Amino acid sequence: MGRQANDAALTESVFKERGYNEDIMPKTSAQRNNSAFNFFTLWMGAVHNIPNYTAVGGFLLLGLSPLQVIFALILSSFVIALLLVGNGYAGSKYGIPFAMQLRHTYGDVGAKLPGILRGVVAGIAWFGLQTFAGSQALLILLNKIFPGFADIGQGISILGISVPGLIAFLIFWAISFAIGFGGGDILNKFTAILNPLIYIVFGGMAIWGVMAAGGVGNILDYEISTKSSGIIYPAILSFILIFNSLLGVWAGPGSSVSDFTQNAKSTKTQVVGQISGIVVAHILFAIASVFIIIGGSIYLGHQEWNILTIINEWDNFWAILISTGVLLMTTISTNATSNIIPAAYQLSALLPKWINYRRGVVIASVLSVVIMPWKMMEEEDSIFLFLNAIGAILGPVAGVMIVHFYIVSKCHIDIDKLYFDLKDKNHDIPRINVSAYIGTVVGVVVSLLGFLPAFTVISDFSWFIGFIIAGGVYLILHYVFHADKRKKGGVDYNEI
Template sequence: MSEQEKTSYDISKDQLRPSDTRVMDPVSYTLAWIGGNISVAIFMVGASLVPPAGKLNLLQAFIALLTGLSLTAVVLTINGAPGHKYGIPYVVQARPVFGTTGLKLPALLRGIPALVWFGVQSWVGASAVNAITGRMFHFDNLIVIFIVFILIQAILSYTGMRGIKWIENIGVFIIFFSVVYMTYIIVTNFGASISENLIEYKGSWGMPFIAAITASLGFSTTIVTNISDFMKDVSKSVKTPFTAVLHWIAFVPTNMFLGLIGLMTASITGEWDPIQLFTKTLPDSPVLIVSLIFIAFAQITTNLYNNLVPASYVLMDLTKLEYKFAAPICVILSVATFPWKIASVGAFLIFIEICTAFFGAIFAALVTDYYFFRKKTLSIETLYDPEGPFTGINWRGIIAITCGAVIGLIFINVSWFVSLIPTALVYYLLTKYTNLSPQFNKGTIFEK
């Protein structure tokens, strides 16, 4: 291909082209993330911090949750800046770091967990619906309801981001008021037990506290990695630094409520599963039905926004399918992850810990390349050039995230933080002092 042919490449035909229709204003974006934040993960994180599973008291757990979630808002904004500025998804943002071929590894590292999350949360949502139909209509068939639950999400996914925006904006109000009400009911009915088990407990400000901060941040590391998939649809009139405020509003208050519900009820019942948790805490009451409806609805909103979109973009990059076809396929593929096996506390925790190590490393490589090597300047034409400098494999990025992830896995309780500096350092040293993948220096401070 000649230089003239390269420069005339029609980006508009690329399924992953820069977003030219920004459908999210600040309010819609914030509401979408409030609705998209609700998942079984934050219940489990809260439950894991306090006895019998953890070693923190109520104050320590509160501060750990607040710190971890606030850090999440910051790192989301940092990594999502190129997506917002240039309208590009994660799989395009990552091309300079890994190459169009090498990107398949980090893309799969993001896409496969998204499918797993989608399956697990669909199973939990279906379990909530099954509990409702069993109590109200005496119909108890989890498999049938799971299939229906999956099919509903497949239909909704076909509508694309506009359909997701619609259901998120409606669902957020149901979710928020349900969370506040559940917190009130639990504190009112079980205040004495909470005081004895959590407030009077000595706890620890040492490593368990630091690990709790990591866990509070860790359950969102998948979202941090591909946040550009969402920020690319935010209106250009919104300044990128201001999105940190939107992220904080969206992530912190609701997740603080959910984490606190998880830890309070876990201290009372010993359960982390939200279905069992509410069934034991609020047996045979209208509040239980409302809570189960809330859980079911929350899984749909979270699945569509947090899990389906990134998995679909990965499949689009690998197969060149359009979103309206890739999204329903991903919904079906999620069933093949056997979510009913993973939705147990042991497998669930292991899954989160392993993912966190890899996503910390990927985040470090992306940030190092964009902010330090390229000084926040990307060439859209170069990013989308099928025969440009970012084709093939950038071995420096692959080696760097491998080193960072391995170190993170060694210190699994704080894996996200531990993986950052080794990844950035290895990536910098390989770029500055070796001749590995030299074409990827195009547009960086190392270009000769």
Template sequence: MTHSSEETLYKYNADLAPVKASQKTWTAYNFLTVWMGMVHNIISYEVAGGLILLGMSAWEAIFTIIVGNLILLVPMLLNGYQGTRLRVPFPVLIRSSFGVKGAVIPVILRAVVGIGWFSVQTYFIATIFNSLLALLWHGWTHVGGSFNFLGMNLTGWITFMLSWFLNVLILRHGMNSIKRFEAWAGPLVLILALGLIIWSVRVSHGFGPLFHQGAHFPKGQNLSTVFVPALTGVISSWATLVLNIGDFTRFSETQRAQIVGQSLGLPGTAIVFSFMSIMITSGSLVAFGHAIWNPITLLTHFHNIVILALGGFALVIATISVNVSANIVSPAYDITNLFPRHLNFVSAGIVAATLAIFLMPWKLMQNPTTLFTFLGAIGGLLGPVAGVMIADFWLIHHRRIHVMALYQRDGAYSYWHGFNLRALAALGLGVSTSAIGYFNTSLHWLYAYSWFIGLGLALVVYWVLSRIWPGEAPELSSTNEMVNAALSNE
């Protein structure tokens, strides 16, 4: 593609362009390790514990996690297929359904969620650093004295900026550096967790008491009343990645690579890691007299500098791994899409990371319930977006998308002044249904299950509206032929 032709395209630059054949180097192993890196984190570790605290038995918690991840895998593969086939990132792909201008709405929503979670996870890494440094050097907590800036002391600022820098260091080398980092980070965390498994088996002489403990639901509740809300919680932690999984799969060697890699990595890794977390916690119940679900707290009970250092290193690597992959890749592409003439993937990622600082997560985390309610509500808005995406590609266009028209202001996907009113109506209905459940306590289940309801409702509504009010369908050759034509001069 020549420089002159690039200038005529709408919201286009090298990072938003379809990837070249030479860039499609991600194998099934890469997708497996990416999911390892994203799943092997403290929040995932504590999910099983949260289900047991709701009253489930260990086996019921594991079953819930299995079902949730198998459900989640379906839209991951459907949207992952789009990325591999079309070779474009989420902000470009979404133009076929929402219009070349209307796409900015779901793009901004996804960017806000990504930056919010990046901010929180970066601060979370800083708290790990602080906890470990305080254990290794008792004078650490007194460094800086009474210094306070914007509500955080000197040690907090030192560890937060260190955490921020480590995340950006990986990001600044682009998607290939993320692939290389995840290739060793994901397996490393799993290996270190296996050490704790061996310890747990030795002290418990088997699986441990948690696996022999039955369900203990509060009065008036049982598995049937707890299961679906718990299932929603399991799914919601990764629901946002459903939208931009194509940011990764566009680099896949083949469809088989992303399908096999994701199928092994998402449900497989999540199930194994959850099983391991229950086993380790079960060992802590035997060793220390009470169940310890927080891995940082567990490490402090060993009073061993080597274990603290290795365990702390594993926790930092695990959290950076999920932060870079799940929380900053999408905002980097999303912000590039907003300012393609001025920013690329790396510079836009740094902008997103900088915006995360201004969110001051140390203040937000003073009331984490409010923070996660806000981020969860925004994330719930993305369920209808996923429904529209799936319906558009699989049911409306039947996998045939005019790739170059995604970069044309007045092309096949300009719809009405750049907006696809059918997609916006489906999104609006999905969001409003969730909002009704939020404000009407008698219909709270609509809000509790908003991701499921929003995705399904938006998918059906968008499909129906597109059937009764079809837009103009351009004559298309096969998608792969158009992608090859688009890249023929590169």
């Protein structure tokens, strides 16, 4: 009843009068039409993509057996699903986007920094980087389809990228832009088509891996050379390390998942859809990735962890075309759900009077080219440093958001105060939630210590460490400040 009353009272015209565009407004019941099936298919591409398959090769070097890696990948899906469902509850309950969830946690001024970090820095930069990574796979495909394609431009470089590479990049960029510009409706249609293709293609590739290896037993018994440097952890810590690595990949979507759950028909819809989708996707991913990589290694006669290299060694042109094509589609899906959509929403939230969602997509897409991601990928280590830094930052943000919603606010958000009291002189929502800010900063600083040689172990578990420390510090400071408030007659030094 409360939600229906809000929908009736807070009309679109009232929101617009207060300076909010339709992308920031809470979704009405009529607008919230995403089913459990939509959520089931939503993240499939984010699981089955080129970087994730390559990462499994690294997991196999941790000293775990192939069967242990499969179990670790499956178990990690429950941790990821819990993060998405838990942080998405505010969106599905109140129909609010990530930008407003941040405002409820950090205050209207305080929300700007984590919003920029998630949507603008992580979203735009990673959109460009992933577009370039996908374009490299597309470039290989174009070379096979059009012999001589690699000779276009005769070796000339434009701003540090070859002419064929630039063509492949712009093609991949244009497709990703179109999916993002179309928004949720186009994305739902795209993922609905992609979902069955993933089962067919990756299921078929897993069968090929078994056949190439001469049976499942040969895959499970395959002796893997562990990494020659770094720390070799006991099995249980290696499992947690895998959980942490995958949570780092999901740090962005895990923070901004309300941009999608705000469209859910109900909380039950997003809970059922996301848990089933994430778990089922990871079961297929766990089996397919290990079978394909180890089967391919046996087929090639040496350890090979790049799935594209394995595919390109096949004799069948059509098998190469279809498999690479589906991998490209999953990368496009990931780019839309994890990068361009959050970036567009955050740009809209920062300047709601001038930028709506579609203008945000255009701005973010253009900036993703301006930063020249191919230059950023010249040094492979710099990319990993960037992604680790984003994971270290967003883990604490997610920790603070969850503590605030579930413990501090007890799952309650007053929509009137959230949207309208900020415009009044005597608002009830703080401009900056100091406790949340301090908790986030402490969590980020500790997580980033992992970049120092003496604290390398922290980087291996950075998301968990940042999440727990930031949430814990925020919770302690919140109760300390509120106890102080009661002693000093109602003055709350926690809010500015």
